[in-house]
Amino acid sequence: MPENPAGALLQVADLVVDLPGGKSDLRVVDGVSFDVPAGTTVGLIGESGSGKTMTALAIIGLLPGGAATGGQVVWRGEDLLHAGPTRRRRVRGHEISMIFQDPLAALNPTQRIGRQVGEILRRDGVPRGEAGRRVVELLDRAGVPDPVRRAREYPHQFSGGMRQRAMIALALAGRPSLLLADEPTTALDVTVQARILRLLRSIQERDGLAMLLVSHDLRVVAHVAGQVVVMYAGRVAERGPARQVLDRPAHPYTRALVRSVPAVRTRTALAHPLPGAPATPANRPAGCPFHPRCPLARERCRLEVPAIREVGPDRWSACHFAEEVLP
Amino acid sequence: MTRMIMRRLLIGVFVMWGAASLIFVIVRAAPGDPASVLLGPDASREQVARLNASLGLDRPLLVQYVGYLGDVVRLDFGESHRLARPAMGAVFERLPATLELTLAATALAVIVGLTLGLVAGGRPDGIVDRVVSATTVALQSFPTFWVGIMLILLFALGLRLLPSAGVGTPAHMVLPAVTLSLPFTAIVARLTRSSVVEAMREPYVTTARSKGLTETQVLLGHALRNSLIPVVTIVGLQMGALMGGAVIVENVFAWPGLGSLIVDAVANRDYAVVQAATLLIAGVVMVLNLVADLLYTRLDPRIRMDGGS
Ligand SMILES: Nc1ncnc2c1ncn2[C@@H]1O[C@H](COP(=O)(O)OP(=O)(O)O)[C@@H](O)[C@H]1O
Ligand code: SF4
Numbered sequence: 001m002p003e004n005p006a007g008a009l010l011q012v013a014d015l016v017v018d019l020p021g022g023k024s025d026l027r028v029v030d031g032v033s034f035d036v037p038a039g040t041t042v043g044l045i046g047e048s049g050s051g052k053t054m055t056a057l058a059i060i061g062l063l064p065g066g067a068a069t070g071g072q073v074v075w076r077g078e079d080l081l082h083a084g085p086t087r088r089r090r091v092r093g094h095e096i097s098m099i100f101q102d103p104l105a106a107l108n109p110t111q112r113i114g115r116q117v118g119e120i121l122r123r124d125g126v127p128r129g130e131a132g133r134r135v136v137e138l139l140d141r142a143g144v145p146d147p148v149r150r151a152r153e154y155p156h157q158f159s160g161g162m163r164q165r166a167m168i169a170l171a172l173a174g175r176p177s178l179l180l181a182d183e184p185t186t187a188l189d190v191t192v193q194a195r196i197l198r199l200l201r202s203i204q205e206r207d208g209l210a211m212l213l214v215s216h217d218l219r220v221v222a223h224v225a226g227q228v229v230v231m232y233a234g235r236v237a238e239r240g241p242a243r244q245v246l247d248r249p250a251h252p253y254t255r256a257l258v259r260s261v262p263a264v265r266t267r268t269a270l271a272h273p274l275p276g277a278p279a280t281p282a283n284r285p286a287g288c289p290f291h292p293r294c295p296l297a298r299e300r301c302r303l304e305v306p307a308i309r310e311v312g313p314d315r316w317s318a319c320h321f322a323e324e325v326l327p
Numbered sequence: 328m329t330r331m332i333m334r335r336l337l338i339g340v341f342v343m344w345g346a347a348s349l350i351f352v353i354v355r356a357a358p359g360d361p362a363s364v365l366l367g368p369d370a371s372r373e374q375v376a377r378l379n380a381s382l383g384l385d386r387p388l389l390v391q392y393v394g395y396l397g398d399v400v401r402l403d404f405g406e407s408h409r410l411a412r413p414a415m416g417a418v419f420e421r422l423p424a425t426l427e428l429t430l431a432a433t434a435l436a437v438i439v440g441l442t443l444g445l446v447a448g449g450r451p452d453g454i455v456d457r458v459v460s461a462t463t464v465a466l467q468s469f470p471t472f473w474v475g476i477m478l479i480l481l482f483a484l485g486l487r488l489l490p491s492a493g494v495g496t497p498a499h500m501v502l503p504a505v506t507l508s509l510p511f512t513a514i515v516a517r518l519t520r521s522s523v524v525e526a527m528r529e530p531y532v533t534t535a536r537s538k539g540l541t542e543t544q545v546l547l548g549h550a551l552r553n554s555l556i557p558v559v560t561i562v563g564l565q566m567g568a569l570m571g572g573a574v575i576v577e578n579v580f581a582w583p584g585l586g587s588l589i590v591d592a593v594a595n596r597d598y599a600v601v602q603a604a605t606l607l608i609a610g611v612v613m614v615l616n617l618v619a620d621l622l623y624t625r626l627d628p629r630i631r632m633d634g635g636s
């Protein structure tokens with residue numbers, strides 16, 4: 001299934017995540033596969049509730065208690081889902097890091113920024129003075145002005161954008177090779193969003209970092225990602241090179257998503273909001289989960305779950321009629 | 328910060344006034360009066376009336392009240408007619424013993440309660456958690472004096488390990504301090520448990536885990552301090568209740584503190600001593616609450632900033 005196993009730093013293969021629900025377990029991630037080659041950015045998009053966060057948490061091993069997983073998360077050739085807890089813990093922060101949607105909640109309110117950013121260094125045995133210097137350097141590289149002073153401040157003294165910068169510094173402290181960025185700009189002002197995205201992109205390019213950029217916002221992903229994975233109701237609807245997927249979608253859901261955003265396609269001036277409500281893992285429609293909202297839906301869609309298949313060079317779609325969508 | 332302290336002291340003055348007024352009314356509303364207790368059942372009406380008059384108790388209540396408040400403001404807490412000495416002097420003499428007991432019980436409760444709560448909350452529904460939950464529910468429902476008597480029966484009379492009453496050696500302190508601390512330990516353990524469980528669900532704990540910390544490092548480095556915030560508040564608030572509990576425990580164990588003095592004074596309608604002791608306890612509780620508040624602001628930097636410095 002993975003297209004280029006040699007180059008892929010991370011290979012997610014048939015990932016399944018079950019969360020304990022009311023009566024039975026909820027399959028919130030259902031057979032998700034994609035690769036993240038070293039030094040590249042992959043965008044993970046989909047409406048809220050489509051399983052993006054759970055996918056990222058499964059990769060870093062921080063799923064909520066009681067969650068069960070299936071499939072594989074192959075990291076540098078090693079399946080992390082079957083690795084021991086100590087190995088998983090060592091990967092976190094040092095090889096794979098994560099930043100979150102709400103940087104205020106993600107930072108400890110009772111600790112100074114500098115201490116939080118430098119904690120991983122101190123735990124690794126870096127002496128206090130050296131760790132302090134590295135923290136200042138990390139904050140500076142993350143674009144926090146006056147880092148010596150600000151390292152001594154608390155999260156509530158930072159603005160939203162500065163908090164996310166501090167969070168980025170924290171995530172980079174352990175020199176990871178992969179950064180999972182879960183809606184890193186969703187909670188921020190529009191002007192700040194663009195700056196944080198630019199920062200992530202420049203860090204990613206400079207350090208040769210790989211990044212999984214999770215967002216419900218197509219525009220965010222379009223700016224930064226090389227490849228995109230489009231999720232719907234816990235499954236992959238489509239994946240491929242970002243430009244191609246957004247310009248010529250191979251899945252009706254992607255097409256609807258693109259049309260719902262005015263700025264992505266300059267040709268359409270008006271946005272066409274998606275009709276209907278997104279399917280949830282709790283009541284996922286039979287057959288193709290998108291069929292109640294799909295303009296192309298027909299009998300087969302209601303009966304048969306579409307398997308993901310290659311519909312063009314490096315283009316993958318989970319639609320029975322992808323060829324009709326592709327122009 | 329200073330503004331906060333000033334505000335709290337001002338509120339404290341009102342609390343003290345309230346406490347003084349309440350106890351003033353209560354001691355006088357209770358049946359019996361000092362003179363008839365002092366003179367015994369054989370005294371004539373005239374004798375009782377004369378003594379009450381010489382104690383100033385024949386004046387209208389309002390006049391007595393205003394006079395009393397005036398005295399208190401001048402730090403004159405009246406004479407104990409029974410002990411024939413200034414009431415506050417007698418009370419102060421007993422304060423160290425009560426404080427010693429209260430502080431020992433608090434230290435025990437905080438150390439044991441925090442530890443149990445941390446271990447239980449670190450692994451909710453684990454074995455430790457279940458045992459701690461069951462024990463703390465039980466502890467909170469037993470009356471203090473009953474627990475005290477049970478401990479005496481077991482450790483003093485049964486096993487003969489510890490003295491059952493009195494003072495002198497540190498061993499004398501063990502049973503009263505443990506008795507006094509048990510319900511408080513239960514409160515601290517339960518509160519710590521629930522705030523640790525809550526803190527462990529916070530997003531910043533996920534961040535801490537994403538740094539590759541062990542669960543113990545996450546618990547002690549991130550969840551503990553944030554769970555301490557509500558615990559410190561409760562400890563401060565419960566100190567008052569604890570001093571109240573000390574009154575009972577002191578009587579069970581013949582501990583020569585404020586408790587036994589107050590019980591004696593109430594039995595003998597020694598108004599001045601009851602009033603002085605009440606005011607002193609209210610004052611001590613107020614200071615302890617203030618200390619808890621200051622500690623609380625130390626723990627939570629968000630509050631530290633708001634009050635100005
Ligand atoms: N702690 C949880 N327990 C049960 N279900 C959850 C929990 N967290 C999320 N879910 C469900 O899992 C699904 C996927 O959630 P998530 O991965 O957060 O979606 P996204 O990040 O794409 O918005 C959602 O339908 C959500 O309702
Ligand atoms: S499989 Fe059918 S319902 Fe699903 S997206 Fe394709 S056409 Fe629409």
Ligand SMILES: [Mg+2]
Pocket residue numbers: 049052053054182183
């Ligand atoms: Mg999410």
